[in-house]
Amino acid sequence: MKAAAFDYLRPASLGEALALLATHKDDCKILAGGQSLVPAMNFRLARPAILIDINDLDELDHLRADAGQLKIGALTRHAAFHRPVVEGPLGTLLAKVVRHIAHYPIRQRGTFAGSLSHADPASEWCLVATTLRAEMVAKSARGERVIAASDFFHGTFTTALEPDEILAEIRLPIMTPDWRVGFYEFSRRAGDFALGMAVAAAKVEDGTIREARLGVGGVGDRAIRLGALEDQLVGTPASSDVIDSIDRIAREARGMIEPSGDIHASPEYRRDLIAASVKRALTEALA
Amino acid sequence: MNWIGRRLPRLEDPALLKGGGSYVADRASKAAAVCFVRSPVARGTIVDIEIPSDGIIFTGRDLVDVKPIRPILHRPDYVAIGQPVLPVDRVSFCGQAIAVVVADDPALAEDVAEQVFVDIDVADAIIDFEAALALDATPVHPDAASNVLVEGRMRTQGLDKAFADAAEIVTLDVRSHRQSAAPMENRGGLAEYDAASGRVTLTASVQMPHMLRTGIADTLGMPESDLRVIAPDVGGGFGQKMSLFPEYVVLVWLARKLKRSVAWIEDRRENLLASAHGRDQAFSLRGAFAGDGRLLGLDADLRSNIGAFSCYPVTCGVEPLMAFAELPGPYDFAEYGVRSRGVTTNTCMMAPYRGVSRPTLTFSMERMMDVAAKRLGIDAAEIRRRNLIKTFPHRSPTGLVYDEGSYLQAMEVALDAADLPAFRERQAAMRERGQYLGVGLSVFSERTGYGTPAYAARGMEIVPGYEIVDCSMDPSGDVVLRIGSSPHGQGLKTSLAQLVSDELGIEPQRIRIISGDTDATPYGWGTFASRSMVIAGGASKLAAGKVAVKLKTIAATLMETSPDNIELKDGWARVSHSNQAMEIGALARAAYHQSHRFKGLLPGLHESAVYDPGGTFSNACHVAMVEVDIETGGVRIERFLVAEDAGVLINPMIVDGQITGGVAQGIANALFEEIVYDDTGNLLTASFADYLPPTAAEIPEIEIMHMETVSPESVTKAKGVGEGGAIGAPAAIVNAICDALSPFGIELFELPATPQRIREALRRAGVATYA
């Protein structure tokens, strides 16, 4: 379990990094927190000829609220979210979610952007980005582009990023105080990847749901936004009778997914977990 | 001051906690790195092995003079099979070492290993042992006629009558899936060649250093005196590190062949793939119960998957024959029929793992008791009360003699502490709210500290059991104890020091214990089977006792009294009823430097003792309280109680550590860990992402209570306590899960009870999650 030989480069500026990426393209890999890449290299499942370490790039080390968005620079570690990073529901939700990502030491190194770039279908941040409609800012020597979450994830471990691109920043819409949020995850052990999970959020005005977000992860090849169920929630009164609709929505969620099976969870079991997760996330948000 | 019974902080810990421990890998940095090329398939014929031209690589063809590892049981039903250290013609399980690479560092060794191309003509592998038992199954080993390599059978005369008389016959099929002991430190060895003497020193993470030396010497055909085996600090073993593995033979062979030092540090993938597994068992039980709940007779068909080879020295009989002999457990019944088979398959070898068969057999018996209780309308505790052993010594249907224990009392103590009436109230209230709590019991016996008679009874060619201890006090009055046993992390040195302190009247800090070095310790059997405290402890006490006698004689001579009047305590030899006293150090000096004064005594203070006991039974009751989430199948353990009787506790803190660690592995067994192969014998759980040892977050506080039955079968009055935690916990937890799910009539008989399996059972019972 030792990595195959590779060259290691540590650019001092973003410009230099982008130039290296443009030169080496498929032969190189970006090293961020290393918490997914390094194990894969040790198993020799990943064999990049060149590693480009981005940890010195101050341009990528930021986390700020700006014009209604939370802007998460590529070097923002998971641990940054242990305490709410913005006031209001978004900060609360991220602080709740982050505790389900791996273990404390891993959270000190692993990055938000690394999780999205890696695109594990059971990644919590991928679910959050998908459900809350994040925008990804990709940079290359060719320029910059903004990719919507719905276009970013292409499948297990694959994204819209080109080999010469770096995911420089993620932008999450900041929720106003009238949003309510919920999250539920089922995993075998503390810190394991989810076998099933759901994020729910609803904007409630005058006792009625005006806007809703609902997404599930840990099933299929990427996180899934359940748009049709979001639509059903809109207009529903957020009072005690919401319980009945939550049960109905949980039931419908099971039918909207096509999970695959593995040794830890058969497709049928994953449906159970998704139904339970949807119900619990919604209940936390609304009931 | 008495040292026995004190929660003395472990003398080992300051070094271990400050990074001062010394494990094999800490010592291996200067040696060349060894990497094994392993079979990618479970079964096939080796057509060709293409090796790159640059690189130091050896295959089975280079080691044809090395004998196979071939442990023997002298039983008519045992079929001996050999395990080649590197195979020449065929591979028998996925992960079997087939070539070895030596390079300057581990990464380079892996680079070369990747270029070794193995052409194997793949055959259909037999993975599942029920398939291996099919009449038309191809034998896994061409030289064995069937796949049953060992079979124990017995049937008492009155068994049929017991079934004829039964008011209720309970039938159950229990399945325990395969597990790995998953020690924190994987295997590893460093073989150093000494050019001056031609000797090799093998430093290895093992539990039986002396046995390893014999085994390697026999296999390589070299004198034992040319090999020194050292077990340095060992990061857990739990049985996995008892066996003679091909890798260690190859390391010594390489050091002699290349005349250089070589090291192999196993990685986790190799450990899960190719070290040893256990607990892959299927037990079918039929219990004949009288109307009042008394168990009249038991008929059992027990199958254990022993993998591709027989482990040395204990053989593949270790699980099947343990199950055969100990299934009756803590229950008093006379009629017993059993057929217990060890079945070979194309999977990684089975070797002892903490508890050996007893987790599965306790699970089987305790599930049976609960099912019988429900059918007969008797309370789960009550049916046990009616069946537990109450008179001693007790003779089991298989002829085992149980010394005095506290089977019934331990259960009552645990039940009291659990406060069942309050629990039942809470359970009922929570059920109203759709929350499912359950409580489960597990009562069991743990046979510990058994010497040669028990192993001889199994027909082992190599009969382990005794321990030899050399105890010497130096002229300053400090003690060195050389033990044949070999601790692997359990704090044995502290416990032995406490024991010896009380014999000699000096502080434990003045006692140094030397273990795990075949050049420096008497021949011994190492650590396994909950034996070290009882047997090495017994020999230590006896050897130290002899030194104490000598000290008293010297003291009596110097102070002109009789030895009977001397008491050794707190560093002094005191004459009773007087204020005369001498420091023990002064006596020691006299023993060496004034020996002419002591007529009839040999000079110095050096004594040796052997202890070879018949064995003693510990016992315990575990109580688990769990909550089952019926929508996800998740299980949360609310409380876990243990009432344990291990006789006199030398160091209660260390005993509690043994119980807690054992229960943690039992929880792993109950809920988490499972080795999974696909149909072709490819391992699907080759890392801790898929093989799931629980973390601290999944282990609750373990509440421990002690009983203290003093047994004449142990000179230290201590009984063994190494395995009980792991033995009892799975049954208690699954019984608790079934109690929680009793409104749905669910009974589970499979380990581990994973969330997926629990949901499956609920789904079958019509409990849907929003379907």
Ligand SMILES: Cc1cc2nc3c(=O)[nH]c(=O)nc-3n(C[C@H](O)[C@H](O)[C@H](O)COP(=O)(O)OP(=O)(O)OC[C@H]3O[C@@H](n4cnc5c(N)ncnc54)[C@H](O)[C@@H]3O)c2cc1C
């Ligand atoms: C034991 C363990 C448990 C874990 N459990 C979880 C869990 O429960 N949930 C979870 O979500 N994750 C889990 N992880 C993964 C962890 O969160 C990783 O930190 C994360 O997936 C990757 O982030 P990283 O910064 O470490 O990326 P790296 O490992 O450095 O890189 C991962 C991949 O992304 C690429 N990459 C990284 N940054 C960028 C960038 N800015 N632009 C373009 N490409 C980039 C790399 O080239 C590489 O291909 C676990 C990891 C371990 C070891």
